[in-house]
């Protein structure tokens with residue numbers, strides 16, 4: 547896929563087909579993430595690929611989905627929930643720059659996933675303490691985010707909006723998720 551197409555069409559996915567993701571695609575996502583820009587090039591991020599059904603279920607139970615479209619976009623385990631998570635951890639503390647580095651890495655993973663027909667949901671709303679226990683994260687590391695990965699079972703669309711519009715994503719009468727984004731001229735100043 548052309549990069550512009552990936553960048554414009556990628557959407558957060560909250561419903562997944564019950565089909566296992568290929569290891570090579572997950573490896574490629576992390577291979578993409580490891581190459582991204584990184585403050586001082588510290589490279590302190592580490593990745594845990596979670597595919598064991600019991601661990602996926604336990605981790606899934608710590609997560610919260612789509613606050614504006616609950617419960618219609620809260621996946622159900624065994625029905626349309628992700629079969630894979632990638633946990634993004636950092637060696638050391640959760641500093642501002644580590645979060646910036648994680649953001650760059652996670653966005654790159656989402657693009658790499660979309661490029662091969664996979665969708666993701668970046669999850670910041672989860673019980674970190676519980677998930678850290680489940681994943682046995684050592685005390686010298688920090689669990690930063692989870693990334694759900696899988697084959698999309700929904701097709702969200704993006705709408706361009708003016709500054710006067712609401713940025714809240716919503717479901718329409720056909721159960722299609724709409725994700726409003728401000729137009730480029732609304733958010734850009736040229737000096």
Ligand SMILES: Cc1cc2nc3c(=O)[nH]c(=O)nc-3n(C[C@H](O)[C@H](O)[C@H](O)COP(=O)(O)O)c2cc1C
Pocket residue numbers: 556557558559560610611612613667668669670671672702715725
């Ligand atoms: C830092 C961060 C945390 C997020 N946490 C969650 C989350 O916990 N649960 C969820 O369903 N979506 C989460 N999202 C996904 C956003 O809701 C989503 O990116 C937003 O609605 C825009 O949709 P889009 O990704 O399709 O552009 C998160 C995204 C980011 C960047």
